Amino acid sequence: MSRVAPTEVRTVTCVGAGVIGGGWVAYFLAKGYRVVAWDPAEDAEQRLRHLVDAAWPALTELGLAAGASVDHLTVVDTLAEACAQADFVQESAPEDLELKRTLLADISAATPPDVVISSSTSGYGMTEMATRAEHAERLVVGHPFNPPYLIPLVEVVGGEATSPEVVSWTADFFRHAGKSVIEMKREVPGFVANRLQEALWREALHMVENGEATVEEIDLSITDGPGLRWALQGPMLTFHLAGGQGGMAHMLDHFGPSLLSPWTRLEAPELTPELRDAVVEGCEREADGRSIDDLVAERDRGVIAVLRALGRA
Amino acid sequence: MSRVAPTEVRTVTCVGAGVIGGGWVAYFLAKGYRVVAWDPAEDAEQRLRHLVDAAWPALTELGLAAGASVDHLTVVDTLAEACAQADFVQESAPEDLELKRTLLADISAATPPDVVISSSTSGYGMTEMATRAEHAERLVVGHPFNPPYLIPLVEVVGGEATSPEVVSWTADFFRHAGKSVIEMKREVPGFVANRLQEALWREALHMVENGEATVEEIDLSITDGPGLRWALQGPMLTFHLAGGQGGMAHMLDHFGPSLLSPWTRLEAPELTPELRDAVVEGCEREADGRSIDDLVAERDRGVIAVLRALGRA
The missing domain is CATH 3.40.50.720 (NAD(P)-binding Rossmann-like Domain)
Known part of the structure; x- marks a missing residue:
């Protein structure tokens, strides 16, 4: 060309x-x-x-x-x-x-x-x-x-x-x-981030509609909760650290049953051994040799830096 | 007592x-x-x-x-x-x-x-x-x-x-x-933040299962995308700013039809006038007198502070 x-x-x-x-x-x-x-x-x-x-x-x-x-x-x-x-x-x-x-x-x-x-x-x-x-x-x-x-x-x-x-x-x-x-290798409606954002957004709209949370509570639940982590570690790595030293493998084996809980109106996929392994291996690739302790230290430094940067420390 | x-x-x-x-x-x-x-x-x-x-x-x-x-x-x-x-x-x-x-x-x-x-x-x-x-x-x-x-x-x-x-x-x-x-005034399974987080997490698992995105792409899509905003403004206020000077009202009237798009596996609620108004009024309460320009300036200062704090500016 x-x-x-x-x-x-x-x-x-x-x-x-x-x-x-x-x-x-x-x-x-x-x-x-x-x-x-x-x-x-x-x-x-x-x-x-x-x-x-x-x-x-x-x-x-x-x-x-x-x-x-x-x-x-x-x-x-x-x-x-x-x-x-x-x-x-x-x-x-x-x-x-x-x-x-x-x-x-x-x-x-x-x-x-x-x-x-x-x-x-x-x-x-x-x-x-x-x-x-x-x-x-x-x-x-x-x-x-x-x-x-x-x-x-x-x-x-x-x-x-x-x-x-x-x-x-x-x-x-x-x-x-x-x-x-x-x-991206192929077309997916909403691409990647908007699919994730849209799932969260739709759940939020359902909650407002059902009187389960106010607009302000929804925003506070993110800015003072998972939102502080997501600026530095995505949802996968976040859960990798929720599993303690056992990482994502332990997290899925421990919290996997919560996929069956009515915690959102979105149906979960079946947590097949293949899906479990794909997620665990993806986290290991992403960790790229960093131990759980390394990632925890990185996260803590990051959250503190974000809190300080936003004048909230 | x-x-x-x-x-x-x-x-x-x-x-x-x-x-x-x-x-x-x-x-x-x-x-x-x-x-x-x-x-x-x-x-x-x-x-x-x-x-x-x-x-x-x-x-x-x-x-x-x-x-x-x-x-x-x-x-x-x-x-x-x-x-x-x-x-x-x-x-x-x-x-x-x-x-x-x-x-x-x-x-x-x-x-x-x-x-x-x-x-x-x-x-x-x-x-x-x-x-x-x-x-x-x-x-x-x-x-x-x-x-x-x-x-x-x-x-x-x-x-x-x-x-x-x-x-x-x-x-x-x-x-x-x-x-x-x-x-919270009443029990809702998963409370507020975990319902939102879980909707995002389940969509992410579906994407991995269907080969639509890798674990690393999912995390990058959040840390380098909406995650940078969510540390400072929640999903509601984020979309309030996506509507330009018209705020959430314009956003819902403009992007409302995307609720019908297959952007996530989660079905959306019907955007009734009541739901639209509840969301718009919630954003106005949360903005608490701050204009769109004020909120944009706050967001920009916040995102820059976060990027700098994380060594990414």
């Missing part, structure tokens, strides 16, 4: 300048890219510049790339003008499948055929979004988390028509741009 | 000295209490002292209460000896309903009848655990999070036989001891 290398991207086009699109604009500017933005809303430029200005102190504190400047943002009047200049396109339109289908077709028609076009969609697959687009081989999902200028994660996944080379190009580009990337 | 005031507790008895019980021992010692511990395991004292020693540097860094010392720990040989001296009992036995029923009956028989007995159970209700106990009116759930010496949250909830006065006494005691308390 004659596509520019992931490290050689200079101009990023951002289509859509709401909370997510505007967050991307701020991030790419801070990383030293030239950014061209387009959004059909009347007051889009004003809102976008407000959002970039609000994010800039945070980005400055984290460290701007050499030469990074808000002056490298150009807001243009037409999609065609925005896309013609792109080395990479990030689409962040409202979450509406019909709109995405049409917009991605329009973007693809307006963008040089080698240029990768990535969508911020929260959960649609590129297979269902790319139905009307030509050159669909360069359409890919690059799903960020709000705010994209601070949260590192980007989930990258292609559709049926996406070239595998485009998926790895996109993952490389986001990594080069400082992101933390999950490169 | 002749019960000691929550502020006048001097001696805490910890029954069970595994990961959770031992964590409680370390916490109460650091807060200046005298702690009496009992555990039937052969090597319980050795493991307990190892755990307390491992936690002590963290607790020292966070600030010990005046006079706090590991020397104020006594490990005794019998449950009766442990309970006779208690101003408050925290039970942290393995998560086994039959065992809890018998043990709580034994603890209640051995403890002066005015003394509150709290269980660390991860999800059983006190109604089902207290079936064999006399003086069940002073039995209550006080559910901590691992490690109890660092994570602030304790969920307090009584059973059918529990006196409401005991529930509020226990909440007051834990607050006085420096904990963040959710005082």
Whole structure:
């Protein structure tokens, strides 16, 4: 392909300048890219510049790339003008499948055929979004988390028509741009993090609906409970440490029966020996030689650092 | 009642000295209490002292209460000896309903009848655990999070036989001891945080089982994604900010349809106007006058502080 290398991207086009699109604009500017933005809303430029200005102190504190400047943002009047200049396109339109289908077709028609076009969609697959687009081989999902200028994660996944080379190009580009990337091998609705977040969110909605907890109690239960651990160790490693010296193996053998408890409205999978072993072995791979004591010490240092950082120690 | 005031507790008895019980021992010692511990395991004292020693540097860094010392720990040989001296009992036995029923009956028989007995159970209700106990009116759930010496949250909830006065006494005691308390009005299996955590955990297990994500990807998706936000703003306030200036109201009206998406195996409740309003009004109460811009600025400062604290900025 004659596509520019992931490290050689200079101009990023951002289509859509709401909370997510505007967050991307701020991030790419801070990383030293030239950014061209387009959004059909009347007051889009004003809102976008407000959002970039609000994010800039945070980005400055984290460290701007050499030469990074808000002056490298150009807001243009037409999609065609925005896309013609792109080395990479990030689409962040409202979450509406019909709109995405049409917009991605329009973007693809307006963008040089080698240029990768990535969508911020929260959960649609590129297979269902790319139905009307030509050159669909360069359409890919690059799903960020709000705010994209601070949260590192980007989930990258292609559709049926996406070239595998485009998926790895996109993952490389986001990594080069400082992101933390999950490169998915196949389409799963909601990707990874949103499936987990959505399960929690739906359980929370059920609890509010049933009068089991208030909105404030739900938030407190996370910020003062598991949320303090999840900033540093994910749910798997968290439970690896809940098992004491026996780790995840002991945890599953000890708490496995609670999978049958009505602790959430979500049915659990059967804890087959295969699933148990997959989880245990995954934790061991992730621990990568660190003992339970090592991980406990890391967690404790991390929780203390987080509590202190948030002024709560 | 002749019960000691929550502020006048001097001696805490910890029954069970595994990961959770031992964590409680370390916490109460650091807060200046005298702690009496009992555990039937052969090597319980050795493991307990190892755990307390491992936690002590963290607790020292966070600030010990005046006079706090590991020397104020006594490990005794019998449950009766442990309970006779208690101003408050925290039970942290393995998560086994039959065992809890018998043990709580034994603890209640051995403890002066005015003394509150709290269980660390991860999800059983006190109604089902207290079936064999006399003086069940002073039995209550006080559910901590691992490690109890660092994570602030304790969920307090009584059973059918529990006196409401005991529930509020226990909440007051834990607050006085420096904990963040959710005082539940009625029993819900798994309480609040474990229901949310369990929904996420079950979705994660389904994803591993179906080959949709690896253990490492699941953890990365949280630590580098929503987990960074949840240390400072819970899932409700997080989504309040996902709606831009329109807040939760806009978010629900915009992303509400995604509740119908297959983004998790958990069925969503119907987003009735009543549920929508309850969530929106809860967020407004929680925001307590802070504008979206205020909350965005708080979140950004918080995420940056957390990233810096974890050495990831």
